[in-house]
Amino acid sequence: MSLNLFIAVVCVVAAILLTIATVRFFFSARKPQARPAFKDQPADARASAGDTLRTRRSDNRESIVLLTRQLVVSAILTLLVLLPSLVRALYPNVVPDWMVDPWVQAIIITPVMFYGGAPIHIDGWDALLRRVPNMNSLASIGTIAAYAYGILVCLFESALPQAMREPYFEVTGVIITLVLFARWAVDMWLPRRPAFPLQERVDRVSRVWVPITILIALWAFVCWLIFGPQPSFTRALLMGVSVLIIACPAALGWAAPLSAGAALDDAQRYGLTVRTTSALQQAKDTAVVLVSRKLAPSAGQAIAQLSGTGVAVAEVDARRTDEAVRALAERRANGATVMFIGDGSEDVRVRDAADIAVACVALDNPEAAPIHADVIAAPTDYACALKLIRLSKATMRNIRENLWWAFIFNLVGIPLAAGVLYPFTGWVLNPMLACVAMILSSICVVLNAVRLRHCKLDGAW
Template sequence: MTLNTFIAAVCVVVAIMLTIAHIRFFFGEETHKQQGELFHQPPHDEAAPVSAGDTLRTRRRDNAADLRILRKQIIVGAALTLVVVIPILIHTFAPHCPLGPLVDPWWQAVLITPVMFYSGYPVHVDGWSSLADRRPNMNTLASIGTIAAYAYGLLICFAGDLFPAGMRMSYFAIVGIVITLVLLARLVSDLYLPQQPAFPLQLWVDRFSFVFVPVVIMIALWTFVAWLLFGRQPALPMALLTAISVLIIACPCALGWAATLAAVFANENAGRHGLQIHSLGSLQIARHLTDVLFAQEAASRCQEDIRRLQQAGVSTSVIDADAVDDVLATVDSMRKLAVSLGQRPVVAFVGDGPTDERIRHAVDITLEVGEAKEGEAHGHADVIVDSRSTMAVSDLRNLSHAMMANIRENLVWTFAFNIIGIPIAAGVLYPFTSWLLDPSFAAIAMILSSLCVLVNSLRMRHYNPERA
């Protein structure tokens, strides 16, 4: 043991006390009550206050002025981060190249400080307010990780000579990279999913974050304690670096992108095939369709759609939409029949105009055929079908299958990355290989994970639901 017995005992006792307080704060009975509403939200509720953007929220109102501020924050963050990162890369591959002050920690601190406090302001505000509300999210972990990296950089600036030669890297670049990625995820959500109710799987991702973030914080704490107690001297810098590596590699940027990007590109794809998606929940559950009701007027041009649905095992009926009581009775019969067959009924209604409110609440998905005129309301339908589209329900169902498969692939990749990356960042390989994951490589790994999610999600742009 590299510390004397008394200091080691104090460290362990403090860590245990912090762990108990941490568990009670995040997983205590009061917390479960506070989170109960979110964890038990119905999967398809028009009145739900949560929007798609809220899952990556930065306390904005999603209006034009806020988007302009967000763009400025991203431009500042990306530009200053590049000015820091490019000299570092040049120095890494060409160490004898004269870069002068460009790789000096003080110069990097000057450049990254605006990124930390101007660009990162919404990340920190939301991250810590969510933490105080006992609902930590992606911003929480991003804020904690960047604060740790920024603080370590300042230590190098003021007391770098006290650190071993191999531990004098400032890691300011990590701050810029993480903040810029988080803000980019927010911008994508604001631009392409405005005012959309959050779809159930994205809510599930948020719920996962409520558990994932506190667990990562605890892993980082005990990683710090373990290296402080058992690491080679000087133990403190090594403990700080390993804890920062855990926080950075676990920063769930890829998790934040996993469902959002797939939904963005699926939504774009739907638009090209004549479908205006007004509820992402409908795009998620359409793959489970068991029954579809067509209004008589709409059905006259949907014969091919009806045929394809029947081939896929989906029950279809044509009905007079003006006879609302008959529609409701038919929906009720469909649900009972599906339940008797051991299915979970998912019913859609296809009309040629605004749908009666009672029908909208009775079915799971409403589609309205016909392009909306400017300023014309469409009765809050989940999907508006372009008059050119003749296989709207089949296309929606196929898009739903493809999007959810894409999201599952993204989530599997993200979870596998964290399951493998966090222990490596904590140093589990060190006893066998004498190798530690530098925070810079942790940041690179995080970027690669996000890029993999992006590339996989882009496949949704080229998916053709008509050929499925």
């Protein structure tokens, strides 16, 4: 035991009290505070066929420009710190000492921490105070801990053992850059309101995952402080930082937006313009397709293919608005996911009555068109429903694979970062290795999402 018995007991009692306070704060029966809804669009608004990606981009152009600038600055400055450190680790005599000097690295990475990381810290701590922690909350805590440790090394380098003088400023930069990229991808590819339905589930998981990770880091710190070798405080701080770093869910934040972005690009190649992300998620569950009677005579082959996949297909006279709305409502009342395919001239109530509205219409700019539809296809593309269902299934499978990978990575990585192997092997996962592992995890998610670009939507089923 590194500490005397009295101090050890005080540390354990303090950790227990902090654990109880954390659990009561995040998991009490009191409902979390929600952000005020936008005046023009309430938070609980249903995914409407009119909420297009183009609207999302144009309404937030200034914020996306700022976010892009923060991402570029963070990436460049992080590389200036990361590359010399990596090269120095492989070839010690190649990199000059001044390029890996802690004070030089601190000067370079400070703009990343406070300029690039500003949206992460603001959103993360706002979510923590509202008791709905998200990916940014964990990223903010992890980067603050890593940055604080680096400043500690700068100020007291001579007092630390040689093996613990690495400031790990590059870790701060990498985390902020990866999380900024995830945020940028979400803003570019996915509308904020309504959110991608599956992303909302990921956010709910984050609300539980973040407090648990904080508690694991806390107890890792206490255990190393009490039982770890000297200098116990510095080692304990390092282990706590490692847990927070490896748990920073960059891969979790990328899982949905990257896959959805790749799917949207794939849809464009096959002549489909997907205007709402809810359609991309719901299409896989399509049980009933109602086709406008105006299109049915020309869509015989596509209807036969749909029927062969087990999807019920029926005609509806969209010109009789009340009758069409009633037919759609009856099928949705049974819990079935209903898709409507028309030519874009139907009453808006008909398209709103379906879970997914598809318009087969010729337009110069489908994304910016005033047509009220979730998906726009070419006028003669009667197989659009088949393509959309296949794309939806492939996309959701890809996202689930990404989420499972992120979960398994954290399930294995967090115990290693906490030092569970140290009593048996004497090995610990330092923050730099934790950072490299997080980068590799994110790369795996990116490569898996890219596979969607090779998804074939046409051909026989």
